[in-house]
Amino acid sequence: MKDEKTYNVYFRITDKCNLECKHCCYDCGPKGDSMLSSNIKKVVDNIPAGVKDFELTGGEPFVVKPLLYEALSYIQSKKFPKISVIVQTNGFWIKDEDSNYKILKELCDLGVNYIDFTSNDEFHKEQGIDINKLHMNVNILPSPLGKALDRLNDEFPGLENRYSKIGLHLRGAGKRVQPLGRAKSLPIEMIHPFYPCLANINFYGQHKDVTIDPQGNVYLCCWQGPRSIGSVIETPLEQLVEDAENDPITKAIIDGGPQKLAKQIGMVSCISGINDCITCQKIFAELDRRPKAMEAVK
Ligand code: SF4
């Protein structure tokens, strides 16, 4: 029997954000574009039944809340059998107990399993979001989010884990970042040294992590480094993945990271000792200049 593939989907529904963090790898801000509402359903219809983590993010998805809720509602209606739904946010909407409760309840009703707060770092603090004040003491009342979660928990008595109805993750960028988007202007000492290729790790074998941008383009990694493997508005994700696995350029990256590709096409001078994604950027910039080099990949 043919093995079924599973997928984690990182779905960036918008490039719009209330903040303009200087490390933002997607260059998000108040003027960013969002996915058209009419395309949300087309994307979700093209996601295979093997989806596991389905993460809705941006930009900041709560800046386009009606679109976020529309996407969540449609995903919920599809009843994917293995799904875990995650919403990634900077948490700017955390305010008082009543408004937090309302939002958490809405997210529960829309089938969200986790909220992933991404703003536990100095870059977000510079922009006015101090998530620690809003969230860290969630287990020690009073905190506005903790109180709202307790109320929500009261509504679902008998849960073994008091927050099992809706889980929370808290993380941040730390001090080192990827040299992408606005972070390209940051000093070299702030760039991740020795960052490994995620496509070589997370797109290898039967489980695939993919990223979808607000235009519906699909990428091998969350950094959207290599070229898109196609539009999931037009083509089922399974087909795009199968085509990518048979494409010599993406196959080289999946099998051995950008170093393997660089060696195959005679671009070893592009190999960076610092970070695989820098190697990747250099290769694709060079391929734009010398498209014939691709003929070397078999
Ligand atoms: S890093 Fe996150 S919060 Fe900051 S501008 Fe980018 S999307 Fe917005």
Ligand code: SF4
């Ligand atoms: S090396 Fe390229 S494919 Fe791999 S994670 Fe970085 S940008 Fe993505």
